[in-house]
Amino acid sequence: MQYKIMNINYMNKQSFLYVFGALFMCQLTLAQITVDEKDNLLNKQNPISQIDSVKTNKIDRVKVDGVAGVVGDYLVLESDIQKLFQDAKSQGYESEVSYCDLAESLLENKLLAHHAVQDSLPYNQARVDAYTDQQIGALVERVGSMDKLVEFYKYDSESELKEELKRINKEKLLSEEMQGEIVDAVEITPEETRQYFEAIPVDERPVLGDEVEIAQIVIYPESGAEEQQAVIDKLNEFRTDVLENGASFATKAILYSEDLGSRRKGGKITLKRDDPYVKEFKEAAFSLREGEVSRPFKTEFGYHILTVEKIRGQQVDVRHILLYPEVTKEAITKAKEKIKDVREKIISGDVSFANAAREASDEKETRESGGQLINGATGDTRFELSKIDPSIYDQVVNLKEGEVSKILTDSKPRTNEVFFKIITVNNRIDEHVADFTEDYTKIRELALKKKQAEAISKWVDEKLQSTYVKINGEYRDCEFAQKWIKK
Numbered sequence: 001m002q003y004k005i006m007n008i009n010y011m012n013k014q015s016f017l018y019v020f021g022a023l024f025m026c027q028l029t030l031a032q033i034t035v036d037e038k039d040n041l042l043n044k045q046n047p048i049s050q051i052d053s054v055k056t057n058k059i060d061r062v063k064v065d066g067v068a069g070v071v072g073d074y075l076v077l078e079s080d081i082q083k084l085f086q087d088a089k090s091q092g093y094e095s096e097v098s099y100c101d102l103a104e105s106l107l108e109n110k111l112l113a114h115h116a117v118q119d120s121l122p123y124n125q126a127r128v129d130a131y132t133d134q135q136i137g138a139l140v141e142r143v144g145s146m147d148k149l150v151e152f153y154k155y156d157s158e159s160e161l162k163e164e165l166k167r168i169n170k171e172k173l174l175s176e177e178m179q180g181e182i183v184d185a186v187e188i189t190p191e192e193t194r195q196y197f198e199a200i201p202v203d204e205r206p207v208l209g210d211e212v213e214i215a216q217i218v219i220y221p222e223s224g225a226e227e228q229q230a231v232i233d234k235l236n237e238f239r240t241d242v243l244e245n246g247a248s249f250a251t252k253a254i255l256y257s258e259d260l261g262s263r264r265k266g267g268k269i270t271l272k273r274d275d276p277y278v279k280e281f282k283e284a285a286f287s288l289r290e291g292e293v294s295r296p297f298k299t300e301f302g303y304h305i306l307t308v309e310k311i312r313g314q315q316v317d318v319r320h321i322l323l324y325p326e327v328t329k330e331a332i333t334k335a336k337e338k339i340k341d342v343r344e345k346i347i348s349g350d351v352s353f354a355n356a357a358r359e360a361s362d363e364k365e366t367r368e369s370g371g372q373l374i375n376g377a378t379g380d381t382r383f384e385l386s387k388i389d390p391s392i393y394d395q396v397v398n399l400k401e402g403e404v405s406k407i408l409t410d411s412k413p414r415t416n417e418v419f420f421k422i423i424t425v426n427n428r429i430d431e432h433v434a435d436f437t438e439d440y441t442k443i444r445e446l447a448l449k450k451k452q453a454e455a456i457s458k459w460v461d462e463k464l465q466s467t468y469v470k471i472n473g474e475y476r477d478c479e480f481a482q483k484w485i486k487k
Contacts, residue, residue: 068103069484070470072114074171076106100478107469107484108460109175115463116174121181123173126270126315132165133265182459183452188444196447197436206434208442210385212396213427215353215371217342218363220419221335223325228303231323235296235305238321242293242307249293249307249319258302259322267319268309281306285318324417332418339407339420346404346422353404353424362419372426380441382429392423399425457482 066078084102088094116123136149143149146158155161197205238256241247250266257263271277271285280299288294288308296303302324310317342360345351351359354370361367375383388396395405405423412419434443460482471478471485 067472068475069107069472070468071107071110072467072469073117074110074114076103076110080106100475100480103475103478104480104482104484107480108456108482110171111460111463111467111469112175112178113171114467116178116181119178119181121174121177123170123177124272125170128166128169128173129270130261131169132162134261135165135169136162137260137264179456182456186448186452186455188448188451190444192451193440193444193447194436196450197434197443206439206442206446208384208429208432208434208439209387210431211382211429212385212388212425213381213429214373214383214396214423215357215426216363216366216373216421216423217339217353217357217361217371218366218419218421219335219339219342219360220362220417221327221331223327223331227325227328231303231325232296235303235321235323239293239295239305249321253319253321256323257321258324259320262320267321268317269320270315270317272315281320285316327417336407336420339422343404343407343422371424378441378445381426395423396425399423401425401428 067075068078068081069076081099081103084106085094085097085099088097088102136146139149140146143152150156150158150161153161155164200206234256238247238249238252242249242252250268253267254263257267259267262269271282273282273286275282277285278299278301280297281304284294284297284304284306285308288306290308290311293307294305296305298304302322304320304322306318306320308316308318338360342356346353346356352370354372357371358367361371363371366373372381373383374381385393385397391410392408395408399405403424408421408423410419410421411417436443464483464486469484469486476485
């Protein structure tokens with residue numbers, strides 16, 4: 001279960017741009033451009049202007065886009081600023097920021113990426129490749145086919161589109177690496193948190209929305225021994241065909257693997273020892289020699305076979321095939337009956353929700369805490385109600401404290417396997433002005449973000465002294481927080 005990051009109704013402009021600018025770097029922006037002062041099309045009638053793409057011949061493509069600025073080896077396009085403003089508008093922030101604010105946010109991101117290269121910060125090309133494949137997969141699903149996607153973005157081929165996306169994602173990753181290098185050492189003390197809070201005028205202190213503390217009990221249908229053995233036998237057939245008959249492991253992965261993320265790449269995954277893969281998968285990946293094929297092994301996702309394609313120090317390229325055992329209708333019915341029985345015993349008072357979760361829940365992450373969910377963004381147990389996962393909002397919003405929801409049907413994101421759960425609200429916290437003692441975790445989060453933003457601002461100020469920067473057109477009239485225009 002994943003929940004969206006909690007938003008607090010107070011954040012100074014600098015912190016807002018720091019966070020929002022980083023989010024924008026995740027957006028899909030595709031552009032090939034020619035740079036010239038006259039490309040800047042900024043004017044009062046059309047604050048962000050753009051010329052459509054044109055083809056000069058079958059080989060060359062020129063996409064002309066107003067250039068708001070140049071930072072080192074990177075460009076800030078007027079169309080990027082426009083996209084960022086539209087994102088701000090869609091989230092209700094258009095009254096809080098101007099085009100100049102957003103331009104400065106993008107200039108900062110380019111400066112971060114530029115110096116990440118200058119400082120030779122490491123970046124994971126495999127991560128770039130994987131993220132690009134995920135993007136393309138999601139976009140293809142949205143538009144219907146790869147051909148439509150290529151046509152939509154006016155590229156000549158899938159490879160051209162993919163290479164441009166990789167370039168953009170590499171820049172994003174470099175910016176993140178440099179940003180992390182700056183803020184990782186930034187810490188906030190309780191005294192600094194107190195000083196931050198007390199410096200906020202009383203009538204401007206954060207207003208925290210309605211919050212809830214939630215617990216859940218999850219029951220998964222179990223596949224039977226017969227279904228599990230059928231999957232193991234199938235994987236052993238694949239393994240034998242590869243080892244004895246020279247069959248292509250990659251082809252089998254494309255045809256049969258149920259891991260949608262790696263299937264279209266022939267099951268290929270590049271990983272390091274500290275990457276967040278499950279223990280069993282990493283053990284198989286780092287215990288084999290090149291060319292070996294593992295026997296079938298089980299993880300929480302299903303059953304796998306794996307082959308090592310290339311070993312490079314602490315990094316390996318592997319291919320794997322994932323199969324899920326069939327879950328029968330009888331198993332699904334049995335799981336639903338089980339959670340129904342648990343719910344009835346809780347409602348009748350025979351057992352508390354927390355004790356029932358410890359005894360019966362199949363969700364190991366929450367079982368020992370009595371089903372209590374933890375907000376991954378803050379580390380505490382509170383979730384802002386307006387930001388809670390939409391899939392359970394309707395079930396939670398009207399629940400009273402201690403009340404148990406109806407039986408809910410959900411599915412695993414990777415496998416689409418059906419499971420059942422019940423939810424209870426352990427505590428409700430009404431909308432209120434932040435209190436230092438009661439809301440310390442959230443206040444500390446805001447104070448830390450402010451301090452991190454100040455650290456980045458100081459870094460930007462220092463790097464501007466030695467970095468080539470050029471601001472074009474009417475953006476030269478912007479009142480930037482940093483000295484982007486050298487006089």
